[in-house]
Amino acid sequence: MTLDEKIGQLMLINSPGGHSINSIKDDLRAGRIGAILNEVDPETVRELQRICIEESRLRIPLLIGRDVIHGFRTVFPIPLGQAASWDPELIEQCARVSAIEAKSRGVNWTYAPMLDICRDPRWGRIAETLGEDPYLTSVLGSAMVKGFQGDNLSGADSIAACVKHFAGYGASESGKDYNITNIPENELRNVHLPPFKAAIEAGAATVMTSFSDLNGIPASANEFLLKQVLRNEWNFNGFVVSDWESVRILQTAGLTEGDKESAEAAINAGMDMEMASRTFADHIKTLLDENKISMAAIDKMVENILRVKERMGLLNFNAERLGYFREYDLNGHLEIAKEAARKSLVLLKNNNYLLPLKKTNLTNVAVIGPLADDKYEQLGTWIFDGDENISETALHAITEEGKENFSVKYVRGMHTTRSRSYDFFEEAKAAAYDSDVVLLFLGEESILSGEAHCRSDISLPGNQAELINALKETGKPIVLVLMAGRPLALEYIIDKVDALVYAWHPGTMSGTAIADILFGKYSPSGKLPVTFPRVTGQIPVYYSQKNTGRPATPESFNHIDNLPIRAHQVSVGNTSFHLDTHYTPLFPFGFGLSYTEFHYSDIRLSSDKLTPQGKILASATVTNTGNREAEETVQLYIRDLAGSITRPVKELKGFKKIRLEAGKSSVVEFEITVNDLKFWNKYMKYTYEPGKFHLWIGGDSDANLRAEFELIQI
Incomplete structure (x- = not known):
């Protein structure tokens, strides 16, 4: 490949539209464009791909990208709504349908799923998330990846997934988009990174960086994220794409002095493809001449992109397949x-x-x-x-x-x-x-x-x-x-x-x-994937908060309206709450009513001792005490009572959906191993620590049916 052809593979441009395709024909023939976004006219896509295959020297087809977030022609609930189903199989189906419909228009790459953990609902993009919890987001996000990509990424109805925004975007300060994020590494690894790791293990082909900076370094130039975590620790072998112009705006953020320095910072940090802006195209040659970047780095970037195109079957793409955009069953969708x-x-x-x-x-x-x-x-x-x-x-x-x-x-x-x-x-x-x-x-x-x-x-x-x-x-x-x-x-x-x-x-x-x-044709079964605050001032409020040294209790809580006149300073209990609203949320994570009632009882553990090599079976009996059949999501929560860092008051560790007829009972069982108890400790080591644990099984995060076990070191 010539250097121009290599640089071309790194470029993701916005479509000029079918009427302006002539403006990029020469660049396509010369191999100066590797991907296009926002082109969904099938005839235009056919022509773009035809030029690449039949008129360019290397005959490498394009990636055609689009924000296929929660459907295409058929629109599914927003991702936050889909998460309320707590149904990974259904969510995989939704992504599969989205892929089929998008592929019918020539799209072969989506910028989804969004795996940011959000605990501040002021942020507008919480709508695109799967909620506040790392475990739930990991399970549902992985299901989305499988739905988009299918069993084989080169399949006729498969499109490449792009997990975003790597990483920490959901913690934007003040709930404002594009804002800074300050996340201690411990919290980053325990809360924000697990869904991305799970999605990559599920086969996600590409990763998109966040707009925001993370602890002072914008994600698009963050070597810790893109090299240390993504490549070295997780062995990711797909490619990384910037968000819209997020390389160019490194200058606006105050990290670089101009476009050339922005390109240098992004390339050296581990970025592979630039979306929308042209800092790579305009400055790579100069940066190479100045020894600011290496040809080995450019070759690696191109290799990462071509590897994904090969997995997608694009390198075997030929003229006979250009017009093959399948019809689909709209009624089924x-x-x-x-x-x-x-x-x-x-x-x-x-x-x-x-x-x-x-x-x-x-x-x-x-x-x-x-x-x-x-x-x-x-x-x-x-x-x-x-x-x-x-x-x-x-x-x-x-x-x-x-x-x-x-x-x-x-x-x-x-x-x-x-x-x-x-x-x-x-x-x-x-x-x-x-x-x-x-x-x-x-x-x-x-x-x-x-x-x-x-x-x-x-x-x-x-x-x-x-x-x-x-x-x-x-x-x-x-x-x-x-x-x-x-x-x-x-x-x-x-x-x-x-x-x-x-x-x-x-x-x-x-x-x-x-x-x-x-009208009762269907009993509601949705459960909240995010905590509902009583008032905006409670934010952030989420179920897995730390206990603090002075947690609020019913006895210590004192509302502002109940304070006596000239009350002395310590008359309000000196615990952690707001004076003008209750310390609990309006609705807890995992909550959702049904047209029947479910009663939880008889929690049991197969043992009250767990060894690093062993397992515990935890079970509870769930009874439908109402008068109609319905579905329930049974949830498992665990608390580590003492650790080298303070631990959340509860963490979701599993869930199962069951359907019960009126009056019927079911014993629901979960298996627990040390893998469910691991976390990143004070030494930044992912491990477990011996000690006592509480375990709950119930219908939401306020579950009170509890057992206790101990992890012992043998």
Whole structure:
């Protein structure tokens, strides 16, 4: 390869669009472009690939990249919503469908899954994450990788996955996008890196760096991340791509003086491919002449990229395969989307068993809210290729449900979720007065979450709280369905509604899925993948926090409203809490109600001693004490009571989904070995430490059915 051809493989450019393809034909023929993003017109892709195969010297096809985040034409729930299913097999199916649809348009590389751990829901990109927990994210992220890439990366329906953002992006300071992150190495290794390692072990072909800097060194020039961890420790043999212009903006961040120095820093740190900007193309030759970088480094970068192209079957790509973009079964894909949407919905409140609604008991139903009938907004963030024309709204599905039983009155209630107007309030109240039940659809439009869409206050935007208060005055039961790209702080309205279904942004089949839940065709089974704060000021609040030396207790907690006048300084208990809200979250990680009830009992351990070579079997009996069959996610948590560094109060170590008929019981068993107890200790060694452990089995992170065992060194 000539040097120009090598540099070409390192370049990922944004598509000029089909009408401007002539502007890059000469570069394609000369081998000066290795990858293109954001081109989804099949005819254009065919022509781009044809030029590379038939008119360039080396005949190396292009990578065609696209943000296929939670679907393509068929849109699935946002990743945070998919995570609420706690169903890796279903999530793998969603990614498989996404790959099939994207490949039908010529796309062969997606910038997903996003594996950032996020514990600050002010951050807009929490919508793209799989939540706050490293274990859950590892399991579900690996399933996504398998779904995108299939059994064989060179398969006709496979696309290469790109795990992002490496690493620590979810800890952006103040929940602001592109902001700095300061993460001690110990926390980085114990919390933020495990999902990436798991995805790479699952075969992820590529890795994308984070926009943010990590402890003062931007990820795109961070040798510790890209060489020490990724290559030396994990033996990653794919390639690393920058995020959009994240090499060029090293200068903006203050790490380098200009584009040439930015290219030097990124290349020497271990970057392989540059997205969108041209610092590599413009400066590699000069940097080589100045001995600032080596030809060996360039060769290694090219080798990493070509190795992935070979795995994808691109190096065997020929003219006969250029037009082979397969058709797919849209109806089958919509069925999977419906199942994913149903399993993503989380029932958070259900006073007096208001849900499921009995159609025969209803005459008039009021459907109120700007998100009840919006085919676009329910799709969520990052849906460039989503087809809103096949999207089904809740209003449509509810109207269909009521055809033979009840009438539906729809009032928008607000112009948008951000409106400060009261224009529709009286009409909404009138509809509520005339109804048997109010189905209220509020939350966030899709634009309020996603990249660069962060919020300083995550309570309901606009006049939504006022609308809820107005409808409460009617005395009619209110079922609140919230669509949002993040957990919202709901303490001030939770007592005003009778039932609450958290729907996230559920995607194309939102309507049917929501109606199936509301009218009892399907019992809700979703569980929260992230903790819900009471108020924004509690952030960060997450289930696996450290205990501190002075943890809050029911006895020590004293609310600001209860403080006596002229109270002395130590009158509030001197423990860790905020005066103006309770120290617990509104809803804990792993929480989610069902239309039945599950009782946990009889926790047992096969032994109360564990050796490094042995195992313990932990089990509990789960009984469906309700009157209908339903699904439950049984969760295992462990606490290391004392370590060389302080340990979280609980850590998720396993989960199993079971389905139980009414009145039936099942013994659910987990196997525990020292691998479940390892962590990065004070000496930055990944190991286990002998001592006592608590273990819980239950339906959420507040589980109280507990056993104890000891890890002993023989």
